[in-house]
Amino acid sequence: MQNFVFNIPTRVHFGKGEVRALEEELEGRTKKVLIVTGQGSVKKYGIFDNVVETLKKAGISYVELSGIKPNPRLKSVYKGIEICRKESVDFILAVGGGSVIDTSKAIAAGTRYEGDVWDFFVKNIPCAAALPLGSVLTLAATGSEMNSYAVITKEDEERKLAFGSPFVKPVFSILDPEYTYTVNKYHTAAGVADIMAHVFEEYFSQPSSAYVQDRMAEALLRVCIRYGPRACEKPRDYEARANIMWASSLALNGLLGEGKSGDWACHSIEHEISAIYDISHGVGLAIIVPNWMKHVLSSETLEKFVEYGINTWGIEKKKKDIDIANASIEKTREFFNSLGLPSKLSKVNVAADRFKDMARAAIKTHPQVGSFKKLSEKDIIQILTESF
């Protein structure tokens, strides 16, 4: 196991009706909040009203930034920073999914920074301060509610980049599984694929002796396999929604990833696709992941796939190693298909003529793409082609 620092300061209030915790979290801490929301569903389904009512009870005023899109845009971040400065906002409350939380994080960091917030993404300038923020989560997927990362797209440059800082970890996050009841089947499935992809990125590594982390990773994969289909079929099944929601936060809060090297090649590739084509991140991952698995399976990586197949999918130990490995990849592919997710990039209107650009951009952005297996530009093009 490698050395690591484990630090999750975020207080999670988990369960039905926990929006009430907003009052104790915000009272005395803030005078004016910026509420950041997405494309209207939190208003349609009454979640926004619940939040506003609680703020009023606590005597806290608020301003609003709404309309944040999936693959959130830098221009929304600039808008949020402007509002925070003009209105002397001292706390940001994200009410939505990962895009809303990521936007809020970038606004929080940008408001306290004299330069251009995009510096944090492209110049590796460390963030030295940020407005405090909290979240009310409405989509189980990105894990942003309990970590220090934000991913933002600069549309005109077709760049989708991540930044991270301990200063933007939410002070609190409210996770009410009932708030995800209205997420439709497609986005529920994409969320499950995103959660599983996070686990894969941390799980698939060269032998690391991080046995604690890897057994926990398999535990969360089994949660997704059991409850993913159920949440898709029965959107108001509390048990399914609750387990998926809690798994989403634990999948990317350090528990599985600290103490070992992650791979992150699939994310690097998917970010290049959705930077150009604006497809849903989870959908992109569901398409790429099984083809990436197939591509990196070799004598050096075989053992890990065998471990994965037996512990996650319950494939019989007696089979030949290579058969277990191949079966585990097929199970993964079939699982995503069974959730109704597309299995080809061509089905989500991605054209093949930009694969070279994507591969080049991925290589340019990251010092190395993949650590379980290091990928070359050619590898990436091949994975994209196999995913087409």
Place this chain on the structure above:
Amino acid sequence: MQNFVFNIPTRVHFGKGEVRALEEELEGRTKKVLIVTGQGSVKKYGIFDNVVETLKKAGISYVELSGIKPNPRLKSVYKGIEICRKESVDFILAVGGGSVIDTSKAIAAGTRYEGDVWDFFVKNIPCAAALPLGSVLTLAATGSEMNSYAVITKEDEERKLAFGSPFVKPVFSILDPEYTYTVNKYHTAAGVADIMAHVFEEYFSQPSSAYVQDRMAEALLRVCIRYGPRACEKPRDYEARANIMWASSLALNGLLGEGKSGDWACHSIEHEISAIYDISHGVGLAIIVPNWMKHVLSSETLEKFVEYGINTWGIEKKKKDIDIANASIEKTREFFNSLGLPSKLSKVNVAADRFKDMARAAIKTHPQVGSFKKLSEKDIIQILTESF
């Protein structure tokens, strides 16, 4: 899943040489530290010197409270409180195992309380403030390094009681697996039994739909089963020590227990034994747990034992449920025996004539003993007798 609050403010610095993190953690935060230690091993093996050297570098002075015993005594807590007040100590640093950390927590709370610190244990008075504390862990067992609980014994009354408060959660804990290299086989084994017992207390519950928590619980049990024997046989095996150490913290920091009802009957019973006989907590648990399992196995609890047997011990699904359940209990018993732990109370000089007193005290101390199966005084006497 039940509603819960998940909150782990403790920063964990994990890995070889991480004692160096003391400097950044303490610099500017404190002028005078109380270092609490156990019965000399941290001095014998150089850990104390490492700590003191780091404090000196940071220009921090310290006073000392040494000699804390296993099943730590209230009188040591009083002594620590006196030192903190007299010496204007503003931070407590526990360097040792669970007993040292628990003592430090009680000192931290007691120093800031006008009344008798024992009030927190017997009168259920909530703790309203405490000195901040941190820990340098030298024994993987109790999980105290990452939670809010302390267990203290009042010898003259033969009472061993727990208290908990968010104010006594360590600000940081330093977990260097190499610091556990010198723990002998017997105490390593007792530590592993303690970790597993924590997991069992949280895992064995009436159907809870806390699937995330239960799969993670099985993951940590498998860590103990794989690495417990190896840590006992090869005390300087970093991989084994690291996985056991990290499992010990995760086993009792809220991850497995929040969102469901725990049982805690075995701890209630064991506390009554070690309140009188001063046996090692983990040893007492290793003796009690398999007999408790046998005692509570019934048609109502069968399903959970089947889950346990298949997922933790890999017992074949094809067998009859009752056979899986019984086999899982035998595997548990055999595992503790294989670590060299005694399997009978009579072997650790506990006399049978106090069983009735112990059972009565357990019932008196707790509103209910056990929730997986509620135990009566008679049940407890029977479990103790079967453990004799």
